[in-house]
Amino acid sequence: MRTGFITIAGRPNVGKSTLLNAIIGEKIAIVSDKPQTTRNKIAGIYNRDDLQIVFVDTPGLHAPKNKLGERMIREAEEAMDGIDGAIVVAEPRSPGKTEKNLISRFQAEDIPIILVLNKADITPKEQIAKAIGQYAALCEFASIVPASALKKDNVDALLDEVEKLIAPEDGAVYYPTDIATDQTVRKMASEFIREKILRALSAEVPHGIAVHILSFRERSDKPITEISAEIVCEKDSHKGIIIGKNGRTLKKIASLARADLESLLDRKVFLECFVKVRTAWRDDERFLENEYEQ
Ligand SMILES: Nc1nc2c(ncn2[C@@H]2O[C@H](COP(=O)(O)OP(=O)(O)OP(=O)(O)O)[C@@H](O)[C@H]2O)c(=O)[nH]1
Numbered sequence: 001m002r003t004g005f006i007t008i009a010g011r012p013n014v015g016k017s018t019l020l021n022a023i024i025g026e027k028i029a030i031v032s033d034k035p036q037t038t039r040n041k042i043a044g045i046y047n048r049d050d051l052q053i054v055f056v057d058t059p060g061l062h063a064p065k066n067k068l069g070e071r072m073i074r075e076a077e078e079a080m081d082g083i084d085g086a087i088v089v090a091e092p093r094s095p096g097k098t099e100k101n102l103i104s105r106f107q108a109e110d111i112p113i114i115l116v117l118n119k120a121d122i123t124p125k126e127q128i129a130k131a132i133g134q135y136a137a138l139c140e141f142a143s144i145v146p147a148s149a150l151k152k153d154n155v156d157a158l159l160d161e162v163e164k165l166i167a168p169e170d171g172a173v174y175y176p177t178d179i180a181t182d183q184t185v186r187k188m189a190s191e192f193i194r195e196k197i198l199r200a201l202s203a204e205v206p207h208g209i210a211v212h213i214l215s216f217r218e219r220s221d222k223p224i225t226e227i228s229a230e231i232v233c234e235k236d237s238h239k240g241i242i243i244g245k246n247g248r249t250l251k252k253i254a255s256l257a258r259a260d261l262e263s264l265l266d267r268k269v270f271l272e273c274f275v276k277v278r279t280a281w282r283d284d285e286r287f288l289e290n291e292y293e294q
C-alpha cells in the first residue's frame with residue numbers, strides 16, 4: 001500500500017476544515033464562519049485499496065493573543081514535519097504575509113506545495129485568474145487548484161494532484177483502513193457542541209469557550225447514548241449569554257448538537273449541557289495542558 005502524510009495549512013477561515021471534510025466525505029472537523037475555529041490538528045484518513053493518505057487539518061495561522069493561541073500555532077507547526085506534501089489553502093486574492101511565509105517555509109524544506117484557491121464559488125473568474133498569476137510568480141507549486149470545498153468542486157482534481165506526491169513504493173500503514181479520523185468519539189462530541197456555540201453566538205463569547213465531556217455512556221438496556229457535557233466560559237456575563245432567556249439559547253445549542261451526535265453515532269442521544277465559568281482559562285497553562293491532552 002502506498003501511504004503518505006499531507007498537511008492542510010493556511011490563515012484562519014479560508015476553509016481548511018471544510019476541505020478536509022470534503023476530501024474524507026464525512027464531517028470530522030468542525031466548521032464555522034468565525035476565524036480560529038480549529039484548535040487541534042486533526043487527521044482525516046483517506047483510504048483506497050492501494051492507497052492511504054493522512055490529511056492533517058491545522059489551526060489557522062494568526063498572531064496569537066493568548067496562550068491558547070500560542071498552543072494552536074504549535075499544533076499547526078507540529079503538523080508540518082515529516083510530510084510528503086502541503087496543501088496551502090488561501091482565498092483567491094493577492095498573497096498576504098501569512099501565505100508568503102508559509103510557502104517559504106515549505107520551500108526551504110523542499111516540501112512540495114499544492115495551492116488551493118478556495119471559495120471559487122463566490123469569486124469572479126477574473127479574480128481567480130489574477131490570483132493564480134500572482135501566486136505562480138512566487139514559487140513553483142506542484143499545482144494550483146481553484147476549488148470550492150463547500151460545493152465539493154474540483155476536490156477530485158485536487159486528490160489526483162495529491163496522489164502524485166505520494167511515493168510509488170509501499171509504505172508503512174499508520175492507521176487502520178476502516179477509520180476516517182484519529183479523534184476519539186468523545187473529542188468529536190465535545191467539538192460538535194463547540195461548533196454549535198460558535199455558530200449560535202457572536203465572536204467574543206465562543207472564542208473563550210471550551211467543552212468537556214463529563215460522561216459518555218452507552219446504555220445497554222436501550223439504544224441510547226447518554227452524554228453529559230460541561231461548557232466552560234470565561235465570564236459570568238458570557239454564561240448568561242450562553243444560557244439565554246429562559247435557557248432558550250442553551251436549549252437550541254444542545255438540540256442542534258444532539259442531532260449531529262445522533263448522525264455521528266448512528267444512535268439516539270440524550271445530551272445534557274452545563275455551563276461553568278473559569279476566568280481567563282485561555283492563559284492558564286494547567287488548564288490548557290489538560291485541554292490538549294484530551
Ligand atoms: N462560499 C464558500 N464558503 C466556504 C468554502 N469553504 C469554506 N467556506 C466557509 O468559510 C468559513 C470557514 O470555513 P472553515 O472550514 O471553518 O475554515 P478554516 O480554514 O478551517 O478556519 P479555522 O479553523 O478557523 O482556521 C465557513 O463559513 C465555511 O462554510 C467555499 O468553498 N465556498
Ligand SMILES: [Mg+2]
Binds near residue numbers: 017018029037038
Ligand atoms: Mg478549521
